[in-house]
Amino acid sequence: MKGGRVSEQSRVMAGAAVGALVGAAAGYLFFTERGRDWRDRLEPTVDDLRREFTRFQKAIEKVGEIANDGLRVVNEFNAARAQSAFSASTSH
Numbered sequence: 001m002k003g004g005r006v007s008e009q010s011r012v013m014a015g016a017a018v019g020a021l022v023g024a025a026a027g028y029l030f031f032t033e034r035g036r037d038w039r040d041r042l043e044p045t046v047d048d049l050r051r052e053f054t055r056f057q058k059a060i061e062k063v064g065e066i067a068n069d070g071l072r073v074v075n076e077f078n079a080a081r082a083q084s085a086f087s088a089s090t091s092h
Helices: 002-031 033-091
Strands: none
Touching: 002 033
16 A cells, blocks of 8 residues: 555656646746747747648548548449349349
């Protein structure tokens, strides 16, 4: 049981440390002149990344559409072949 409490304490301490680091980074970025300058330089890069991600997402959607079209064609072909085989076997 004692090991469980230590593990829980460790998680709480790790969460507090991460929270403190995030808070310190946010304070630096939003409340200092150098942080503002850094944000100003970073913003175009973030915008470029967002545009590239959107392009990538659209490309993935197109690949999915092509795959769906290909699957539809295969299913139609298989259905036509099965119907043709059924017609041939019933006409004999």
